[in-house]
Each structure stands twice: as structure tokens, then as C-alpha cells.
Amino acid sequence: MSSHVLYVPSTNLIGRGCLQQAGPYLKQLQFTKALLVTDKGLMSNGIVAKVVKLLEENDIGYMVYDEVKPNPTVANCLNGLQVFRENNCDSIVSVGGGSPQDAAKAIGILATNDGDLKSFEGVGKTIHKSVPIAAINTTAGTSSEYTINYVITDEERQVKMVMVDKNSLAAISINDPELMTAKPKDLTAATGMDALTHAIEAIVTPGAYKVTDAAALAAVEIIFEYLPLAVQDGENIEAREQMVFAMFLAGVAFNNAGLGFVHAMAHQLGGVYDLPHGVCNAMLLPIVERENAQRDPSKFPRIAKAIGMKTEGKTAIACAEEVIEAIKQLSGIVGIPSNLSELGVTDVDVEKLAQFALVDACAAGNPFQPTKEEVISMYQEIL
Numbered sequence: 001m002s003s004h005v006l007y008v009p010s011t012n013l014i015g016r017g018c019l020q021q022a023g024p025y026l027k028q029l030q031f032t033k034a035l036l037v038t039d040k041g042l043m044s045n046g047i048v049a050k051v052v053k054l055l056e057e058n059d060i061g062y063m064v065y066d067e068v069k070p071n072p073t074v075a076n077c078l079n080g081l082q083v084f085r086e087n088n089c090d091s092i093v094s095v096g097g098g099s100p101q102d103a104a105k106a107i108g109i110l111a112t113n114d115g116d117l118k119s120f121e122g123v124g125k126t127i128h129k130s131v132p133i134a135a136i137n138t139t140a141g142t143s144s145e146y147t148i149n150y151v152i153t154d155e156e157r158q159v160k161m162v163m164v165d166k167n168s169l170a171a172i173s174i175n176d177p178e179l180m181t182a183k184p185k186d187l188t189a190a191t192g193m194d195a196l197t198h199a200i201e202a203i204v205t206p207g208a209y210k211v212t213d214a215a216a217l218a219a220v221e222i223i224f225e226y227l228p229l230a231v232q233d234g235e236n237i238e239a240r241e242q243m244v245f246a247m248f249l250a251g252v253a254f255n256n257a258g259l260g261f262v263h264a265m266a267h268q269l270g271g272v273y274d275l276p277h278g279v280c281n282a283m284l285l286p287i288v289e290r291e292n293a294q295r296d297p298s299k300f301p302r303i304a305k306a307i308g309m310k311t312e313g314k315t316a317i318a319c320a321e322e323v324i325e326a327i328k329q330l331s332g333i334v335g336i337p338s339n340l341s342e343l344g345v346t347d348v349d350v351e352k353l354a355q356f357a358l359v360d361a362c363a364a365g366n367p368f369q370p371t372k373e374e375v376i377s378m379y380q381e382i383l
Helices: 018-028 040-044 047-057 074-086 098-112 185-204 210-232 237-257 261-273 277-295 300-307 316-334 350-358 372-380
Strands: 011-014 033-037 061-065 091-096 133-137 149-154 159-164 172-175
Touching: 011 018, 011 237, 018 047, 018 133, 018 172, 033 047, 033 074, 033 098, 040 047, 047 061, 047 091, 061 074, 074 098, 074 149, 091 098, 098 133, 098 149, 098 159, 149 261, 159 261, 172 237, 185 210, 185 237, 185 261, 185 277, 185 300, 185 316, 210 237, 210 300, 210 316, 261 277, 261 350, 261 372, 277 316, 277 372, 300 316, 350 372
Parallel strands: 011 172, 033 061, 033 091, 091 133, 133 172
Antiparallel strands: 149 159
8 A cells, every 4th residue: 555645734724713813823933024925906905904913913024025916927926036035034924815825935935945946847846945934815716825836927938837846835824714705706716616626636636545535525515515605695704614625625635636637728828828727727627527537437426426416326427427517517607707718818829738738747647648639629629
């Protein structure tokens, strides 16, 4: 029997009001001057102000870097590193969804490792642990705040670089659903479908095992029940909290089992066309899983059961077809666009996208390795 390594931060605060419990933990971690990494939107809606109050109450100095883009770039991270060094910071507090979290990891890694950020693309390319990061999450989707993955856009190549690196793991993650209320419907939908993609890819990947399966299947069950409620009513704190739990479980799963071709393909759409990651995942998920099921449908009855479907007397492929249809229906209910043209993208270089997808760090986790022609064909379905 093979052994496994389970990567999660040493401390994870989760649930309503947990932000208020974070101060003593940050002091224990010896945060004295933190770079607060966030974006302009979070600066304007009052969320960063809550974090600043927390830092001030606990006598922790800070310098704000709020220039993070929706798909952070290499230059974006280098600018943040410069602010970190010029202000003699010793730690990072990241506030936001996947973009500020990913940028914070990149800055933290660059602060302790020599070399170009591009040289860290791939798996385990650094030597030293990041500076301590307190990752305060504001969306229930990416799981970037407590996983070993981060994604940065190389603006020169128009490629999303995937870094899978245990040295980027945050010292503490904070998931308070009270920071997630009143988020726009489209953001809630996109991040929720991102979490669903994490869960399903973590189930079908050959890297899955009992611990990751248990977490991912629980996440699937919660997302199908609570994502429509969270989208419908952004102030529904119960739905928000349940989506935090689902995102956390999905993150535990993919952080330790791996992902697949949905992410490999979605990364390219984000890198070239600067599209929302969760939306790209949602559009591609039923297409890629249909192809996965045709090769090996054995995992899909368990997914069907998690969704609440009756599986007795049904073949695995029949269960897979029902799961794929349910994913499409959920996307429709929460308002995910059905194709790229709805996002304003009409001139798509599918050959370039396919070429990059085939060498993406997530591609190896897929149950089968498609040809370039098969990847092109899958992209064409969402044009």
C-alpha cells in the first residue's frame, strides 16, 4: 500500500466570525510588519478595513499593496515584491479571492528564493519556504488560500504558469463567510463552479485515494445543494458558510490528489483572453468529463450518489451521463455563460490554446491524455 502526503496549512480558521480570532495567531507567528496584498475592489468595499483594524488592534505594522489584477501577472508580482522589500516587511497578509492569494504566494516565494518567477513554473522548483503568509479568503472557490498551487500569467507568452510548490503554503488560512456576503451573483456562481470542478477532477484523477475521495464527494453534495441559494441571495449566511465548507473540502481533495484537463484548458483561456477562471472551468467541465467517462466511467456512480441521484440498477456510463447533465443544469441555474462569444471572445486560436494545454502542469492528472486534435475539438464546443 502506497503512502501519501497531505498538504494543508498548520492552522485553518473556518466559519462565521473567525476573522476576529486571527489576531493572537498572527502574533504567535511573529508578524511584525506585513505586506497586505489585495485589490482595488476590496479596498473600496470595506473588507480590507476590517483586516486593517485587526492588525492595528494587535500592534502589527502593515503596508498595503492593492494593485493585484484579476489574473495577476509576473510584473504585478514583481511590483509587490518591490513594495515588500522597500518597506522591510517580514510577512504577508493576503486578502481576497484567488488572484490576491496567488499574487501573495508568488511575492512570498520571490522574497526567499533567488531566480526569475518563470523558472518556478511546474512542480517543486524552489528551495526555501515562503515568508509567513496569513491568507484571508473572500470567495468560496479557488482554495488558493490553503493549497500548494498558485497561478501567475506570463504576459510575454500569454500563458498562465502553474506552480505546484509546498514552499508556497500559507502559515494560516482564514475563511470567514461573513466576508463573502453581498458578493455579486456572477462572482459567486463562477467561484462556486470552480470549487465543483476541483472536487470532480480530484475524484476522477488517478491520484485520488480514500481521504481525497471522501472530501471531494462531500464537497459535491454541498455545492449542488447550496450554490444556487448563495447565488440567489448573497446575504444568506448559511449558504455562504456551507459553500466555505465545500470549497475547503474540495481544496483538500485536489491539493493532494491533483486536477486534470478542465484546469489545463481553462488556464489557457485565462492566460490568452484574460477570462474569469471559474467561468472557463464551468463551461469546460461537462465536456472534459464526458470524454473522461467514455474511457473510464467507474468513478461517476459515486458522484451521482453525492448529487442525490438513484444509482441502483444503472450502468456506470448511464450514471456519468446523468452527472454531466446535472452539471450543465447547475451551470444554467446559477447563470454561467454557455460559450465564449457570450464573454465577448469570438476570434479564438484553438490550435495555440491546445498546444499550451497539453503541457500545462494540471494535464498529467487527467484520467487519459488527449491528442492535440481532441483538445481542439473540445475547445470548439464552447466557441
